[in-house]
Amino acid sequence: MKLLADKDERFKSLFVKVSIFVLLAVLGVTLNLLFSGIKKGFFTPKSAIYFVAGTGQDIKVGMPVKLSGFKIGSATSLELDEKAQARVELMIENRYLPLLNEDAVVSLKKEGVIGDSILEARRGSEGGPQLKAGASIKFERSGGLEQIAQDLRDRLYPALDEINKLLKDANDPKGDVRQTLSNLRQFSADMQGTRARIDHMLGQIDEGIVNDVRPALRSVKQSAESTEAIIGKLNQEMPGLIKKTDASLDNVRQISETIKSAVDNSAPQLSGFLGETRGLVSDTRNIMDSASTSWPLKNIMQPPEQGMVRMDSHD
Amino acid sequence: MINQRFDQRLFKYLMPVLLLVFLDACGSAPPRQPTAIEQAGKADHAAHRALHDGDLMRARELFKQSMLLQQSLDNLPASAMAAINLSSVSHKLGDDGAALVLLDGILSDTTAQITPELRAAAAFRKGVILADAGKAVEAESAMAVANKECNRQCAFVSGINNLSARLALEKGDFPYALAIAKNVMNAGAEKVEQANAMRIAAAAEAALGQHEASLAHYQAALELDKELALSPRIAEDLKGIVKVLEKLGRKPEADIFAHRAETVIEAARLLPVNSAKKSLP
Numbered sequence: 001m002k003l004l005a006d007k008d009e010r011f012k013s014l015f016v017k018v019s020i021f022v023l024l025a026v027l028g029v030t031l032n033l034l035f036s037g038i039k040k041g042f043f044t045p046k047s048a049i050y051f052v053a054g055t056g057q058d059i060k061v062g063m064p065v066k067l068s069g070f071k072i073g074s075a076t077s078l079e080l081d082e083k084a085q086a087r088v089e090l091m092i093e094n095r096y097l098p099l100l101n102e103d104a105v106v107s108l109k110k111e112g113v114i115g116d117s118i119l120e121a122r123r124g125s126e127g128g129p130q131l132k133a134g135a136s137i138k139f140e141r142s143g144g145l146e147q148i149a150q151d152l153r154d155r156l157y158p159a160l161d162e163i164n165k166l167l168k169d170a171n172d173p174k175g176d177v178r179q180t181l182s183n184l185r186q187f188s189a190d191m192q193g194t195r196a197r198i199d200h201m202l203g204q205i206d207e208g209i210v211n212d213v214r215p216a217l218r219s220v221k222q223s224a225e226s227t228e229a230i231i232g233k234l235n236q237e238m239p240g241l242i243k244k245t246d247a248s249l250d251n252v253r254q255i256s257e258t259i260k261s262a263v264d265n266s267a268p269q270l271s272g273f274l275g276e277t278r279g280l281v282s283d284t285r286n287i288m289d290s291a292s293t294s295w296p297l298k299n300i301m302q303p304p305e306q307g308m309v310r311m312d313s314h315d
Numbered sequence: 316m317i318n319q320r321f322d323q324r325l326f327k328y329l330m331p332v333l334l335l336v337f338l339d340a341c342g343s344a345p346p347r348q349p350t351a352i353e354q355a356g357k358a359d360h361a362a363h364r365a366l367h368d369g370d371l372m373r374a375r376e377l378f379k380q381s382m383l384l385q386q387s388l389d390n391l392p393a394s395a396m397a398a399i400n401l402s403s404v405s406h407k408l409g410d411d412g413a414a415l416v417l418l419d420g421i422l423s424d425t426t427a428q429i430t431p432e433l434r435a436a437a438a439f440r441k442g443v444i445l446a447d448a449g450k451a452v453e454a455e456s457a458m459a460v461a462n463k464e465c466n467r468q469c470a471f472v473s474g475i476n477n478l479s480a481r482l483a484l485e486k487g488d489f490p491y492a493l494a495i496a497k498n499v500m501n502a503g504a505e506k507v508e509q510a511n512a513m514r515i516a517a518a519a520e521a522a523l524g525q526h527e528a529s530l531a532h533y534q535a536a537l538e539l540d541k542e543l544a545l546s547p548r549i550a551e552d553l554k555g556i557v558k559v560l561e562k563l564g565r566k567p568e569a570d571i572f573a574h575r576a577e578t579v580i581e582a583a584r585l586l587p588v589n590s591a592k593k594s595l596p
Contacts, residue, residue, distance in 0.1 A: 285357075289360075305360075305363035305364070305366075305367060306359060306360065306363060307396070308396055308399060308400060308436060309363070309366060309399070309400040309403045309404070310507075311403050311439075311440055311443065311471075311474075312443075312471075312474050312477075312507045312508055312511060313443060313474040313475070313477035313478040313481060313508065313511050314443075314477070314481070314511045314514075314548065315403070315406070315407070315443055315447075
């Protein structure tokens with residue numbers, strides 16, 4: 001027995017109406033989830049492939065796998081194997097799996113300089129056997145900023161070590177550099193003695209010695225001839241070099257003239273442009289000033305300050 | 316019935332048109348002045364705008380332009396006003412030499428076109444600049460001129476009195492400084508001069524050993540200066556409070572106020588607007 005009689009016509013079949021409403025809502029939500037799932041690829045058939053990395057650093061579950069810039073799958077699990085290496089499972093959409101060959105390589109990259117890390121797949125050699133579900137592929141880490149920094153470090157450190165060593169050698173009293181300098185100093189002192197002896201000998205020169213000096217003079221003559229030959233060669237090549245220099249100077253002159261002409265041509269336009277801009281700014285200011293002193297803006301905007309600048313006894 | 320409906324429709328369409336015509340009539344352009352006068356006016360407006368925005372260098376250039384334009388039109392009162400404004404900006408930029416040259420130019424003008432109020436304003440500003448520079452004797456003579464020209468009828472009479480109080484304070488005549496400052500406070504001067512008078516009174520009271528009264532005046536001045544948003548004055552008030560609190564032996568409170576003063580001074584100094592201004596106290 002009903003406590004209250006439903007006399008209102010609108011309450012008739014209320015249960016049915018509410019049920020239909022709720023069902024429609026549930027159906028809507030379900031369809032929404034379904035379409036979202038399809039769009040997200042939840043229902044797309046996928047196959048697992050694997051790779052092993054020395055370390056799991058920077059590799060995360062959910063990381064996208066891209067081929068030629070398109071997402072073809074994602075990393076679904078990451079675990080440590082018995083050799084303490086990271087074993088990564090990738091789920092690749094079945095329609096893209098035939099695009100990868102057995103020698104395909106997956107590399108860890110960044111999208112842009114500061115972008116997210118992604119796994120980028122390379123197809124492998126053309127005409128090679130296709131990759132099958134459950135197979136393993138090669139993995140390599142490639143050049144992010146850290147890698148570049150590491151490479152730089154690897155190259156710089158030996159160079160710095162060498163420089164350090166050289167400086168140590170230079171400072172070491174028993175090192176080659178110091179020894180060489182010491183030898184040179186000794187040699188210089190010896191040379192002074194030698195020169196003194198030569199001066200002494202020149203003072204006592206006689207005919208017999210002239211005969212001894214003749215071979216040396218011949219040698220000097222040969223040297224002079226060689227020098228002459230070099231100068232001759234230079235004389236031959238110099239005109240060509242001068243021509244090339246002249247041509248370069250001509251090019252520079254032409255460039256300079258082109259720039260000058262460009263500036264000359266654009267200067268009047270620039271001046272006109274500046275003038276027009278100034279005019280535009282002035283007109284805009286006029287409009288704004290006029291508008292600000294007219295109703296209704298004059299009630300909203302503060303009147304422009306004028307008259308004497310305020311100055312008090314402590315300014 | 317049909318006619319009535321037709322009338323209503325006509326009325327509905329006619330109203331916006333009438334309203335637009337009415338608005339157009341309200342917004343009619345004012346009559347144009349000669350170009351040079353308009354340019355001088357525009358330069359003056361732009362200078363005030365630049366000053367309001369804190370661009371002192373631009374304000375200086377524009378006031379100079381306005382002054383030259385008015386001079387070229389032989390408009391002496393307007394050029395004197397522009398010169399006074401230019402001197403104020405020059406003083407704010409720390410170029411007191413240029414400011415004094417401009418003000419002396421107005422004060423030495425013997426033509427009748429410079430009104431006593433303009434002379435008084437020029438003399439008052441000269442007094443302020445000289446007082447800031449520590450030239451008390453010269454400042455006093457400038458104040459005498461200001462007092463004579465003003466004859467207690469200028470808008471800045473309380474400023475003149477405060478400046479006299481300041482000079483008395485600097486001379487060590489604390490009772491006289493306190494008396495003048497109290498007169499300014501009782502006369503109901505504008506806020507900025509009220510705050511200045513309170514600060515002078517507080518300093519005089521501190522020198523006279525009336526520390527509680529001094530503290531109260533400093534705090535009242537601080538409230539007003541905060542309302543007026545004047546950083547250098549806020550810093551001055553805080554530093555005054557520190558001195559009084561130290562004399563009262565309230566060191567922990569003094570330390571807090573000292574820290575506040577330092578923060579205000581440092582922040583104001585780091586503001587780009589203040590980079591070209593004269594240094595804070």
